[in-house]
Amino acid sequence: MQPILQIDSRACQTCARCVARQVCKPRAIVQLEPGDLPIVDATRCRSCMACIPACPFGAVRRADRERLAPAV
Ligand code: SF4
Ligand code: SF4
Numbered sequence: 165m166q167p168i169l170q171i172d173s174r175a176c177q178t179c180a181r182c183v184a185r186q187v188c189k190p191r192a193i194v195q196l197e198p199g200d201l202p203i204v205d206a207t208r209c210r211s212c213m214a215c216i217p218a219c220p221f222g223a224v225r226r227a228d229r230e231r232l233a234p235a236v
Contacts, residue, residue, distance in 0.1 A: 176223035184215035230236045
């Protein structure tokens, strides 16, 4: 399943505690270790979009609206 949300690895600051993850009630944003790049678990995401404004670096993006450039 393609996640509707993606985390842009270029914009993400790999915060010790991901704020976007903290606002996600169904726990769809997974950060395996503090400081890791978070990922979105599409099987849990309810598309509430709460995580988009929560990230202070604008790293959470709608995957269906914006194609992310490949990481270099
Ligand atoms: S998605 Fe945003 S809040 Fe979460 S680790 Fe990346 S920059 Fe920090
Ligand atoms: S859209 Fe809602 S459910 Fe999905 S990852 Fe963001 S906060 Fe979690």
